[in-house]
C-alpha cells in the first residue's frame with residue numbers, strides 16, 4: 096500500500112504588505128529585501144484570523160477537488176508553530192470547524208519542515224494500514240510572532256495555509272520516500288524563546304520581546320545551503336534517481352538565494368524549480384503546501400512525474416519527500 100496525494104488546496108489572507116509598506120515601518124528598502132531574499136510582498140492575516148481559520152479555508156479548497164465525503168477522513172495533522180493557542184492542538188480546532196467527528200487530530204511542530212514531517216507521518220500511517228485517508232495542513236500566522244521593529248526578521252515572513260488530502264492506493268505511485276533530519280544543538284539559530292515552560296509569559300518576557308521570532312539569519316543561511324544539497328542527493332540516491340529525472344523541485348520558500356545556491360550545486364535548472372517567494376515571503380510550515388497547490392493548479396505537475404519537496408527550518412530540522420505523481 097502506498098500513500099498518494101489526491102487533492103491540494105491553499106489559502107492566503109487578503110491583505111498584501113509590500114516592501115514599500117515596510118520601508119515606512121523600519122530602516123529597509125525594497126531593493127535590499129528583493130536582492131537579499133527575493134521577496135516583493137507577503138500576506139498578513141486580519142485580526143480575527145487565527146491559524147485554524149486559514150487552515151479551514153485551505154482544507155475546504157482541497158476537499159472541493161477530492162471526490163469522496165469529508166466524513167471519511169481518519170486523521171487530521173496540522174503543521175504549525177503559530178497555532179491558535181498552546182493547547183489544544185490547532186488540528187482539533189480544525190476538526191471542529193470541518194465537523195469531522197470520526198477523525199483523530201494532532202499537531203506537528205517541526206517549524207518550516209513541519210509539512211514534510213507531517214507527510215512522512217501520514218505516509219507511515221497509510222503504509223502500515225492504520226488509516227486510509229488523511230488531511231494534512233501547514234498553516235501559519237507568523238505576523239503574530241514577528242517583531243515589526245526588527246528589520247532583520249520582519250521583512251521575511253508572511254501568513255498562509257496549504258492542505259493536502261492523502262489516500263491509500265495500490266497503484267505504483269504516490270509518496271516514494273521521505274527523509275527527516277534534525278540537529279537540536281543549533282536551536283538558537285532560529286527560535287521564539289517566550290511563552291513555554293522555560294520562559295512563561297510575564298510582564299518581563301513581554302518587555303524583553305521574548306514572544307517574537309529570533310533568527311541568526313546569516314548562519315542559518317549557510318547551514319541551509321549545505322544540508323539541503325546533501326539531503327536532495329540522499330533522497331535521489333536512496334531511489335537510484337538522477338537530478339535530471341526530476342520534473343519539479345519544490346523547495347521551502349525561505350530565501351531565493353538559498354533556492355538558487357541549492358539548484359546550482361545540484362545542477363538543476365531554475366525552470367525545474369518552483370518559486371513563489373516573491374508573493375508570499377517565508378510562510379514556514381505553509382510554504383511547501385501553498386507552492387505544491389500552485390504548481391498543481393498551474394499544470395506544472397503531470398501524472399507519472401517525479402517531484403521532490405524539500406524544507407529547512409527551526410530545530411534545526413530539515414526534510415524531503417520524493418513523490419511519483
Ligand code: UT7
Nearest residue numbers: 123127131207246247250312313315316319349350407408
Ligand atoms: O525558514 C527557515 C530558515 N530560514 C532561513 O533559511 C533564512 C536564512 N537567512 C536569510 O535568508 C538571510 O540571511 C537574510 C535574508 C535573513 C539576511 O541576508 P544576509 O545576506 O545574510 O544579510 P546579513 O544578515 O549578513 O546582513 C547584511 C547587512 C547587515 O548590515 P552590516 O552589518 O553589513 O552593516 C544588516 O544589518 O544588511 C543589514 N540588514 C538590512 N538592511 C536593510 C539586515 N536586515 C536588513 C533589512 N534592510 N531588512
